[in-house]
Structure formats: C-alpha cells, structure tokens
Amino acid sequence: MTATDGLVYIIDDDPYIRESLQELLRSVGRRAWTFETTQKFIASDRPDEPSCLVLDVRLPGRSGLEFQRDLRDAGIQIPIIFITGHGDVPMSVAAMKAGALEFLTKPFRDQEFLDAVDRAIRIDSECRGNASILGELRDRYDELTSREREVLALVVQGKLNKQVAAELGLSEITVKVHRSNVMRKMRAQSLPDLVRFTDRLNAQAKGIG
Known part of the structure; x- marks a missing residue:
C-alpha cells in the first residue's frame, strides 16, 4: 500500500474545517470526502477500500461519541480520528475506550493529523487483509x-x-x-x-x- 492509497471521510459541521482538512489531505495525494452531518455520511455510497473517519465530537443532533456507538452497534468497523475544539480528559478517555484511534484537539499540527490518518488507513488495510484471510479459512472449514x-x-x-x-x-x-x-x-x-x-x-x- 502506498502513502496515497485509502479514502478519508470527514464529518464536521464547520465548512472551513471540512475544506481545510480536505485540502491538506489533497496536498499529500490523499482522497477525502466531506460531510456536514452523520446522516449524509450514512446515506453515501462508499467504496469498499481501506479508509478512516475524521469525526468532530460536537455535531448538531447526535454527538460524535454517540455516532461512534451507532457505528459499532451497526457492525461498521472503521478507524475513527476524533477532532474537537472543546476536548477534555473524560471525553477523550470515553472515545478511546470505545475504540477511537486518535483524539486531536484543535488547533492541531498538520503533520500530527496526517500521521494519524496514515496510521488509521494502514490499520484498516491490515484488518481488511486479516478479514479476507479469515473468510477464506472459514470457507475451507465449512x-x-x-x-x-x-x-x-x-x-x-x-x-x-x-x-x-x-x-x-x-x-x-x-x-x-x-x-x-x-x-x-x-x-x-x-x-x-x-x-x-x-x-x-x-x-x-x-x-x-
């Protein structure tokens, strides 16, 4: 897998944040799709490839933490990088315990964000590879x-x-x-x-x- 493989989804109700993160990712050759709501993300036709989700903690309606639980309950496994301007220790602990990969507090450094995305995409790629191998083993066992x-x-x-x-x-x-x-x-x-x-x-x- 090269540094430009994988797709990054960004959910944030702030258009400036969405656009700036998308441009940052594009500057290093990464593709990014942006959404202002979790509903639009769920309704999107997402390709089956390594990916990660950049999720704002505070969103209109259900919070990012609640949406994280929704994804887990629905069996949707995707590495999540939380971003917030209002982070606190209990919130970050809750996010990490629920399986979040990273919790970044705005303003964060560009490289810190890019490193988190690289790690998330790599982890998702490895998980998909393991799932494929396990699926093949299950077929053999059957x-x-x-x-x-x-x-x-x-x-x-x-x-x-x-x-x-x-x-x-x-x-x-x-x-x-x-x-x-x-x-x-x-x-x-x-x-x-x-x-x-x-x-x-x-x-x-x-x-x-």
Missing part, C-alpha cells in the same frame, strides 16, 4: 464433514491417530483418511499450519481475532 471436524479438533490437541481412533470409535486407517482429507481441504502443509489455522478461527469465533 467444506469439512462433521466427522472431519471431530478429527480436526482432536488432531490439533496433539493426539495421535490411534488416540483419535479410540476416542471416536473408529479404525486407525479411517482416522488417517479423515486426517488426510482435513489437511487437503484446509490446505495445511503441516500440523503446525493446521493448529495455526484453527487458532485463528477459534479467536474469530470468540470475537478476539
């Missing part, structure tokens, strides 16, 4: 039969074929066939590969991956 999933669960625990056979009431030869199918379908080159794939799927299921 191809397994119920018996193959049982064998997989025991194999990644380090159990030998004869132990798996005894636990599932199968012959050792049958376990070997199932294990071979699991390796092929999961596209694992080795047992450590299989363990790593399974760990990632388990972490995703628990909401920590």
Whole structure:
C-alpha cells in the first residue's frame, strides 16, 4: 500500500474545517470526502477500500461519541480520528475506550493529523487483509464433514491417530483418511499450519481475532 492509497471521510459541521482538512489531505495525494452531518455520511455510497473517519465530537443532533456507538452497534468497523475544539480528559478517555484511534484537539499540527490518518488507513488495510484471510479459512472449514471436524479438533490437541481412533470409535486407517482429507481441504502443509489455522478461527469465533 502506498502513502496515497485509502479514502478519508470527514464529518464536521464547520465548512472551513471540512475544506481545510480536505485540502491538506489533497496536498499529500490523499482522497477525502466531506460531510456536514452523520446522516449524509450514512446515506453515501462508499467504496469498499481501506479508509478512516475524521469525526468532530460536537455535531448538531447526535454527538460524535454517540455516532461512534451507532457505528459499532451497526457492525461498521472503521478507524475513527476524533477532532474537537472543546476536548477534555473524560471525553477523550470515553472515545478511546470505545475504540477511537486518535483524539486531536484543535488547533492541531498538520503533520500530527496526517500521521494519524496514515496510521488509521494502514490499520484498516491490515484488518481488511486479516478479514479476507479469515473468510477464506472459514470457507475451507465449512467444506469439512462433521466427522472431519471431530478429527480436526482432536488432531490439533496433539493426539495421535490411534488416540483419535479410540476416542471416536473408529479404525486407525479411517482416522488417517479423515486426517488426510482435513489437511487437503484446509490446505495445511503441516500440523503446525493446521493448529495455526484453527487458532485463528477459534479467536474469530470468540470475537478476539
């Protein structure tokens, strides 16, 4: 990913702030879309690409912090950089605890803002890459039969074929066939590969991956 990849969304009811930040981003080759309200942002047809959201804390109607919660509840995951002229410690703590990437108090330095945007775009790009990999792993896992999933669960625990056979009431030869199918379908080159794939799927299921 180059320094100019990614799209920056700016929501601020102050047209001067919107225009100045957009021009600053353009000066370094970054694309930026601006919105005066959160409603217009939600209604926009946004491309599926790495991005971040620059969000004013104090907006007409629902505040930036409330909108942050709305996005999270809707399952919309996008790195958020808060900007405010009225920031205080409790507000910044609340924003960061809710997952905000940065909390900048106006007036902030241009480079401080650009650095935050670079970091946000990079993080979103990495998250999208991880999501793509996890999606592929999930598709592979879904191809397994119920018996193959049982064998997989025991194999990644380090159990030998004869132990798996005894636990599932199968012959050792049958376990070997199932294990071979699991390796092929999961596209694992080795047992450590299989363990790593399974760990990632388990972490995703628990909401920590």
